[in-house]
Amino acid sequence: MEALKKELKERIINVLNLEDITVDDIQDTDALFGDGLGLDSIDALELIVLLDKEYGIKLADPKQGKEIFQSIETMAQYIAQNRTKL
Amino acid sequence: MKNCYINGIGSVSIQATGFSIFDAEITTVQNVNKAQQPSYKELIAPAMSRRMAKGVKMSIYAANKALFEAKMVDPQAIIVGTGLGCIEDSEKFLDAIIENEEQFLTPTAFIQSTHNTVAAQIALLLQCKAYNFTYVNGANSFENALFDAFMQLKHLDKENILIGGVDEIAPYTFSMFEMVGKVKRVGDNINFKKPETNGIPLAEGANFFALSVKKTANTYAEVVDLLVFNDFKDDETSTIKAFLEKNNLSVNTIDVIVLGVNADAVQQPFYHKIQVLFTETPQAYYQHISGSYDTASAFGLKVAAEIIRSQSYPEKLKYNEAQPEKIENILLVNQNNLTDFSFVLLSKC
Numbered sequence: 532m533e534a535l536k537k538e539l540k541e542r543i544i545n546v547l548n549l550e551d552i553t554v555d556d557i558q559d560t561d562a563l564f565g566d567g568l569g570l571d572s573i574d575a576l577e578l579i580v581l582l583d584k585e586y587g588i589k590l591a592d593p594k595q596g597k598e599i600f601q602s603i604e605t606m607a608q609y610i611a612q613n614r615t616k617l
Numbered sequence: 618m619k620n621c622y623i624n625g626i627g628s629v630s631i632q633a634t635g636f637s638i639f640d641a642e643i644t645t646v647q648n649v650n651k652a653q654q655p656s657y658k659e660l661i662a663p664a665m666s667r668r669m670a671k672g673v674k675m676s677i678y679a680a681n682k683a684l685f686e687a688k689m690v691d692p693q694a695i696i697v698g699t700g701l702g703c704i705e706d707s708e709k710f711l712d713a714i715i716e717n718e719e720q721f722l723t724p725t726a727f728i729q730s731t732h733n734t735v736a737a738q739i740a741l742l743l744q745c746k747a748y749n750f751t752y753v754n755g756a757n758s759f760e761n762a763l764f765d766a767f768m769q770l771k772h773l774d775k776e777n778i779l780i781g782g783v784d785e786i787a788p789y790t791f792s793m794f795e796m797v798g799k800v801k802r803v804g805d806n807i808n809f810k811k812p813e814t815n816g817i818p819l820a821e822g823a824n825f826f827a828l829s830v831k832k833t834a835n836t837y838a839e840v841v842d843l844l845v846f847n848d849f850k851d852d853e854t855s856t857i858k859a860f861l862e863k864n865n866l867s868v869n870t871i872d873v874i875v876l877g878v879n880a881d882a883v884q885q886p887f888y889h890k891i892q893v894l895f896t897e898t899p900q901a902y903y904q905h906i907s908g909s910y911d912t913a914s915a916f917g918l919k920v921a922a923e924i925i926r927s928q929s930y931p932e933k934l935k936y937n938e939a940q941p942e943k944i945e946n947i948l949l950v951n952q953n954n955l956t957d958f959s960f961v962l963l964s965k966c
Contacts, residue, residue, distance in 0.1 A: 576724055
């Protein structure tokens with residue numbers, strides 16, 4: 532799980548082009564949206580595409596995103612349970 | 618009729634940030650020339666900057682400089698000219714379509730790939746809801762933006778307008794240009810005065826201007842007239858003479874002519890004809906400083922405006938040996954690939 536979280540942080544930094552942010556700056560339980568990393572709705576779309584492309588997870592219900600994208604912790608848990616790509 | 622004054626200029630070019638044509642040193646043009654990127658942190662929040670294409674960032678920086686210099690806070694129009702827009706992100710988006718087999722397409726590169734994103738993002742930052750327009754007309758893109766602003770200032774109820782020209786270099790587009798011989802290749806001789814090789818030394822940059830009907834202490838010059846066209850209906854000499862006569866000028870009353878020579882042996886004969894017509898006139902050039910790209914002529918306008926305001930004629934701009942006795946009227950002549958011709962006439966204020 533720790534390796535997955537690190538990989539996820541690296542991918543998010545890369546995909547969202549988070550300038551001046553390193554893996555160490557993102558805590559596992561930090562909020563991704565709002566006061567935490569400050570991501571927005573366009574980033575949410577990028578994360579949905581990332582889940583599909585890298586882990587083979589299609590989010591059928593966008594409302595699910597609210598819970599899944601709370602933090603790195605929640606994302607990693609969801610990916611571990613639902614991934615179809617290794 | 619109202620006048621059109623250049624009151625502020627901002628630029629990002631292949632030269633160092635803050636470069637002036639009066640500086641001693643210039644970075645020599647190579648076969649490919651990337652713009653020197655200034656620090657954007659003071660101007661653009663990191664959360665916004667991370668999604669912006671290079672062309673957008675360069676333009677926001679240059680636009681901000683122009684507005685600040687002119688003390689203009691409320692442009693009543695934002696008009697941008699660009700040959701290829703933010704081509705780097707266009708390439709990213711198209712690459713993603715191919716690599717991902719038309720799936721997993723994300724919005725960021727698509728948003729940046731539209732040509733009008735530059736003018737739109739400047740407007741967003743300024744919270745400017747006024748006229749917002751983008752011209753994509755090859756090497757006349759900037760001149761069309763200038764012409765639009767010129768007409769609106771002269772004939773409509775507009776006082777302040779921000780205009781600019783921007784273009785980027787992107788790897789795949791560059792390789793295509795190389796393939797068709799449009800650009801210089803590594804090792805090609807680059808000679809602006811006696812070009813021996815074909816192709817242009819490709820570059821990138823953003824040049825913005827705050828235009829106003831009001832003259833200020835900072836005014837560079839007045840844009841007196843301009844002519845934008847794709848082909849000569851008459852010969853070059855008659856066309857230029859008619860343009861000058863329309864403005865009560867003649868070949869002899871032009872104090873400096875600024876030529877958009879671009880080191881391309883194929884395009885040089887056009888400029889040679891203009892040189893012959895203006896044999897006695899001081900001839901200046903600028904693309905050995907800016908490099909060549911669709912909207913490099915905006916850098917040419919910057920150079921001409923700086924000459925006229927400073928009333929000095931730097932050695933490094935001289936294309937011939939003639940020295941101006943006075944600097945009151947400057948004519949810019951540009952073209953690309955023997956089309957997209959333009960004349961821009963500036964006068965001292």
